[in-house]
Amino acid sequence: MDQRISFVTLAVSDLDATRAFYLDGLGWVAALDVPGEVLMVQVGEHVVLSFWHEAGFEAEVGPIRRGPGLAPVTLAHNVATRAEVDAVLELARRAGADPVTDPVERDWGGVTGYFADPDGYHWEVAVNPGPIGQVVLP
Incomplete structure (x- = not known):
């Protein structure tokens, strides 16, 4: 098996709110948009981020675990400065992200802040000055 990820799929409760946040708020462009079912955005040369309405997700993948706390996953958007x-982070704030945390200088030399999308998925926005940080920059 090749060492790669082709799709990251997130189950969402309100696809219209997700569409408004990512397309209208953040300015992303849909690669595929099927109202009421799925929204797909190409986020890398060979990577698609897929937002699947939770009913369809559960029908194919299985029941979603629900309860208090955060989803045990973060997505990251690395930048150079x-x-x-x-x-x-300011763009996410204007798009309606809640919560948004201010950037923090980390012990490992980088800077990170977080925002949450309408379903509570947390995005890390980061500068990673190490070699692995350079691998992910365009």
């Missing part, structure tokens, strides 16, 4: 971290 602290100013870009600030700009992305």
